[in-house]
Amino acid sequence: xxxxxxxxxxxxxxxxxxxxxxxxxxxxxxxxxxxxxxxxxxxxxxxxxxxxxxxxxxxxxxxxxxxxxxxxxxxxxxxxxxxxxxxxxxxxxxxxxxxxxxxxxxxxxxxxxxxxxxxxxxxxxxxxxxxxxxxxxxxxxxxxxxxxxxxxxxxxxxxxxxxxxxxxxxxxxxxxxxxxxxxxxxxxxxxxxxxxxxxxxxxxxxxxxxxxxxxxxxxxxxxxxxxxxxxxxxxxxxxxxxxxxxxxxxxxxxxxxxxxxx
Numbered sequence: 001x002x003x004x005x006x007x008x009x010x011x012x013x014x015x016x017x018x019x020x021x022x023x024x025x026x027x028x029x030x031x032x033x034x035x036x037x038x039x040x041x042x043x044x045x046x047x048x049x050x051x052x053x054x055x056x057x058x059x060x061x062x063x064x065x066x067x068x069x070x071x072x073x074x075x076x077x078x079x080x081x082x083x084x085x086x087x088x089x090x091x092x093x094x095x096x097x098x099x100x101x102x103x104x105x106x107x108x109x110x111x112x113x114x115x116x117x118x119x120x121x122x123x124x125x126x127x128x129x130x131x132x133x134x135x136x137x138x139x140x141x142x143x144x145x146x147x148x149x150x151x152x153x154x155x156x157x158x159x160x161x162x163x164x165x166x167x168x169x170x171x172x173x174x175x176x177x178x179x180x181x182x183x184x185x186x187x188x189x190x191x192x193x194x195x196x197x198x199x200x201x202x203x204x205x206x207x208x209x210x211x212x213x214x215x216x217x218x219x220x221x222x223x224x225x226x227x228x229x230x231x232x233x234x235x236x237x238x239x240x241x242x243x244x245x246x247x248x249x250x251x252x253x254x255x256x257x258x259x260x261x262x
Contacts, residue, residue: 017243021207024242028061030068031250033220035227036257037195041145041174045255050101052249053078053180053200054233056111057086057240060094065101068251072102077129078200078231079109079154079180086115088123095127104129105137107151108159109180109201111237132178134161136169146173150194155181162187176254182230190225196254197228204232204245217245 050072052060075098082091098104106129112120124131132151139147148169153159162184169175175194177184182199205213218232229252232245 018241021241021243024246025236025240026058027247028063029246029248030064031248032253033250034253034255035196035220035229036255036259037174038256038259039174039195040254040256041141041147042256043141043143043145044139044147046253047074047147047255048072048251048253049176049198050075050098050249050251051078051198051229051231052076052098052234053198053231054080054109054203054235054237055094056080056083056233056235056237057090058235059090060097060234062097064249065097068101068249071251074102074149075099075104076149076178076198077104077106078178078198079107080111080200080233080235081106081109082115082120083111083237084114088115088119091120092123092127095123095129099127099129105149105151105178106131107178107180108133108154110154110156113154113157132165133159134164134168136165138170138173146170148173148175150175150177152177152179152184155179155183160184160187162192166192182228185223185226185228188226194226197226198231198252199229200231200233202230202233203236203242204230206232206236206242206245207239208244211244213244218248 050068133153136150150165176196178198181201202215204218205215218230221228
């Protein structure tokens, strides 16, 4: 009888844990964060970015769009917009939703190349999404100060060309880089003057068992003169489960201020 109740307890506990992991995988969480930089161009005031990465098979919830609409100056998709088996109609639906928030910019992720990437590229072009594939786009304030958004192609297939993205960027500008894979940091040196890197790919480890996972949870790190921002991501790969690394998207506000050391 004791074994029966113990087995039942384990079974119920396992079922509840599974439900919790499904819940964490399908959260519609927008994390609001402020980042300050001593050299952020003051004439821009505040610039707010809606950053979403690793959408994979998910359809972006209207709850997310409603939370960020009217609050973001631009949208950055940090790669893995899709993956093998995802209908292009779902991709279009997600892009149309994101365009309600603001101008959309996209960098390629490894899973984006599992589909007909030429067709995906055509869809992005047709919907007015700016693809940053080893390129940069420059924004200029009325006072002539410049902010550059750079993007590199997928590192896992050695498509990334940081050198070309830097050539496309204005020299005297505040530089933000989007790279699906955070390992791009290994190629960035202080002289590049890239102040912020936005990335995903790791899913924050996705499932942490007893505190262990192949990757650390998403977060913010300062490395030399660059802040590395890694998202847990919005979707999942393989199993639609998460534990200790809940699904998330981000509303990131950049402004001038005194930076924290470390």
